[in-house]
Amino acid sequence: MAFTITCPICGPRSGYEFRYGGQDKGPRPDPAEMTPETWCDYVHMTDSCPGVQKEWWYHRAGCGIWFTIYRDTTTNLEVSPDSPEAVA
């Protein structure tokens, strides 16, 4: 966690100030269309891809908001949301 995370409110901070919230998988599925399998996928399965991932972080030692960043999981460096690699 040596890396830096940029909080939209507080700016770049030490990674230790944040809690990881996992890969961004979108809003909760609609219960009407949900099967045990889709529920399980939503809750437990992640892509675990090497490369750029959109993910959630919580600024627990700071402003207390959840936000997403794009991070290259191979370098632990943030990627600008405008860059071509940053696709959800």
Place this chain on the structure above:
Amino acid sequence: MKPDNRLRQSPVQLDGRPHRTLVRDHWPVVCEYADEGDGPWLVDLSHCQRIDIQARPLAAMIPEGLPEPEAPGEVRIQDQSLITRMGKAQACLWRFGQAAAFPVGFNGTEITEATLALAILGRHTFAIAEKLSSLDLQAPGRSLPRLYQGPFAQVPCQLVVLDAAAGREMLLLSCSRGYGRDMVGAITNAGAEFNLRPAGEDRFMRMFENREKGA
């Protein structure tokens, strides 16, 4: 009717000999400590009223007459009140000294009891701070006063840099009340090499009045 001598208790006890004290709204307040020295100082401001405001839009819920800090991190001061912008829809109101208490509307929550408030003042203030926090409290190019939300002595804090001019340094700090003893211990230990001493509210108010008044 018997006199009302009920007393409230601050979360913070400073190790000094009070020279002058008063009671305000049942809070025992130390105005001045004996032998405060020439800085740096640590002041307990836990008795000062603090209100958390969460609203969308925020502007509508800020008490009348107070300016609105527009972006997160911005701080506005009006007389003896201070308002910090914590996020898109959150602000915090501080009221110092003798000023009348603010009414707490629906979108406000009084958090005076939930938090403690301290001020570190005078020379070496930021030398003490950098022993306790990796936050860049003196980043150049940022107008003062400014709010920082982050860890200080490992505890999530609201920190307001009021003034950074040499000899007039002022750093406000608030965190969960329960940390009172350990927070004061951490600051006192870090400040020992700079001869940090407790000071009364008067010194804070004097410095607050004389602070560098930026744009």
Place this chain on the structure above:
Amino acid sequence: MIRLNHLPTLRIKPGVPRSFTYGRRRLQGVEGDTVATALFANGVRVFGRSLKYHRPRGLYSLDGESSNTLVNVDGVPNVCAETTLLADGMCVASQNAFPGPDFDALGFMDALSWAMPAGFYYRMLHKPARLWPLAVPVIRKMAGVGTLAPDFQAPGRRDEIYPAADVCVIGAGVAGMSAALAAAEAGLRVVLFESRPWPGGAFEYRPGAARDGVACFQKTAELAAAVKASPHIRLFLNAPVIGVYSNGLVTAFQRGRSPHPFDERYIEVRAASVVVATGCIERPLLFEHNERPGVMQAGCAHRLARTWGILPGRTAVFSVGHDPGLEAAVDLFDLGVEIAAVADLRQDGLDPALVDALSRRRIPLLRGWSATKAHGRRRVAKVTLAGANGRFRKTLDCDLLVASAGFTPVTGPLTLAGAKLAFDERTGFFLPTCLPPRVHAAGRITGRQDWHAVAASGRLAGLCAIQDNGIDQTAAIGELADALGSLPGPVRGAKFVIAPDSGKKTFICFDEDATVKNVDQAMAKGFNVPELIKRFASVGTGPGQGGIPGHNLPLYVHQSGASPDAQPRPTTVRAPLTPTFLATYAGARLDMSKRTPIHDLQVAAGGRMERLGVWHRARRFSEDVHSREEILSVRTAVGILDASTLGKFRIFGPDAVKVLDRVYVGDMTRVPRTRAKYSAMCNEDGCLIDDGVIVRTGDNDYYLTTSTGRAGVTVEWIRYHTRFDDWDFGIVNLTDAYGVINLAGPEARAVLQRVTDADVSNEAFPFMGYREFAVGEVPLRAMRLGFVGELSFELHVPASWMAYVWNLLMDAGKDFGIRPFGLEAQNTLRLEKGHVIIGSESEQRTTLHDVGLGFLWHRDKPWARTVGDAALRQTEHQPGRLKLVGFRMADPSASPPRDGSVIVDRRIRGYVCTARYSVVLKEPVGLALVEDDSSAKGAPLAIYEDGCGGRLIQAVVTETPFYDPEGLRLRL
């Protein structure tokens, strides 16, 4: 010893003595001495004995590259004498030598080296296995460096510091200082780390002239003065870097900030840009007995004289491979050292001015020659030199052999930062081929050795650092890069690795006593990459962190032809780059904890406090670990508990109820105004994570409690599960805003009525009711809850009033025998009622259904998309789950099984969550999680308790609550 006291480069104050003891000797050094230089000045040549062979070891380098000079200082073992400044009154002692380093009883080990080939431990001592326990104590006694008492307390004060910086420069040599000054001129904040006690690096002591004719040390001193004068540069001296990480994170520590040598400060910097200007160390020359005391590196010999005013020997032979080595020979000759000969590995490329200087002094220069063997038992007495082909030889008397194969760049920080290194043919260095963003290398690390070129490359890195901070420097960078091109480039380095005839006692690693023969043995076993050989033969795994063998090992392996790589490949470097005390990493050792508003009152009342999570809480108020008196007072009279650590929150706003419905399993649309609603939160898996009450204090305004452990994460949890919804609500953590008093027992109402005007009768304030009234004029929130199973009032008191209200109640309760109770009593009381504590009666896998709280789940609110709802549906009738049951002992006179004991029936079928002796019921009762087919009433449970000796304890599943099953006492 008399010091040279006329040199302008001295860092000592010859007139300021420092006295210390070494073993039984009382010695004197001077201010500015390190422990090593003070010992050397007092004639100490053998500093200690080596790890395995107990060979004598002496001063070889001056920056802690090896373990040669590890000593015990003031009781602290393994202190590096080279990097520890001498303090008055220090007690220094040698290590791993008995009776002393000069005459060591285990010196014979050296003759037994044949018995300890590479991989000795792995290969020799594991078969037969029964020998290993016998061998361990012997090896422990004979090998190893320094001893540590089990109760050792690291001396010195530690703290930590986080200086803010835009640029971090590692190394305050000429390049580092130039980089720092360039960045500082742009107004950037620079942190500059230097591991030595003064800035200047390799040029700091050198008298040779730079290209403009001014002596290097002078030009360097001018730079140092400019650095000192710059308000933007913070120079940390005595501060070695520990690690470099992504995003400009650099960690370091600073030694001996005050008179105490063991005071250390941990330093952490996050900079937008990092400049690595760590320079070079010397590459050891490999020859037979290359670590005999009296053999030292050129920089070591030169600095001893120039910095500390100590002549390193009387008669010296030089075997070097670089111009600074020749410069040292000339300078030491001028200072009074007799030079018998200078051998230089290089045939050509020597600085003609230095060659000329040597010849003018009639010092014989042997080009293409090197030392092949040092003679002498405890100290060098003679040295054999040989030409490159080994045909021509010469043996010369001397007491000092200055030996060096050239330079090795200190690339550790670059590699840690993520740079890729490759072998460079010209310099013989591992040079970075690809630097990570915002990391720059400057100075001698790039192969340049000329003062001006080093300074310019530093300045260039400084400009790049400015650019990294968002200030455009393109033009200036281009200009300076051109200028640098016209200055001398990287210097050709000697490729020489090992002298002819070397092997058996040619040490590639001093710390681990590893010879080139050990490396050969490893290669003969089939190891062919340095990374593996390093581990098998223990090369570079000691305290010097690869300082001595780091470069020679890959070169040697490559030269042997064993390596599959086309080019030499460096071994991996890891943090810490410089070893230090673990205590230093702990820094100020902040252990931040919370205390309730009446912490001191609890302590004064005899509370035994313990740490639970962040809080200090009272476990009990007497010696009795079962808290029987406290339990009885609640059951029969009235008890008072500080429950301030309960999580408390306000949630308000137009969408507040949607939020509650999302996270609570119950139906939150129906929370009445004057009643507290009990509900629970589950995670996505339907597992119970929290329970508490919710109160509607106004329109769209709720007040809720959580368990103590969840207080810190509730805001996070709620915001996480609503992050896509854009709902309009506010949430405020009021945990610390209210102290909580639980006033419980049949007399609770009578006590409360004494201090309030409010009507607290059962009719006006029934069970599960919520009221707001004043106690002693203090407005508070009150609920009637029944966790402990008696009439009880939970009073939420503004924190600053907590002590006042507590004291009022204690006074009012005196006549009723009120007494405070703690967590132990509360635990038994609630157990008798069968109430669960999350974490005690539940674990990661335990669902709401499993603990019997399924009735809290409102299954018909799909619109809420409640967290855990899907899993609650799926697990509702799932067989094979662990269910929470109550049990009593088959024999009521048995003692309760210990919490956590397993329940067995051929296999493990569950476990005891909590079991206690019930004073009221006069028998033990307990709660257990057991497989569903054993959970029916009357089912027998066989409990295996640690230490039961195989005799299972018999219990029977019974209904809960054990106490007052109808709940009449709550509703009194």
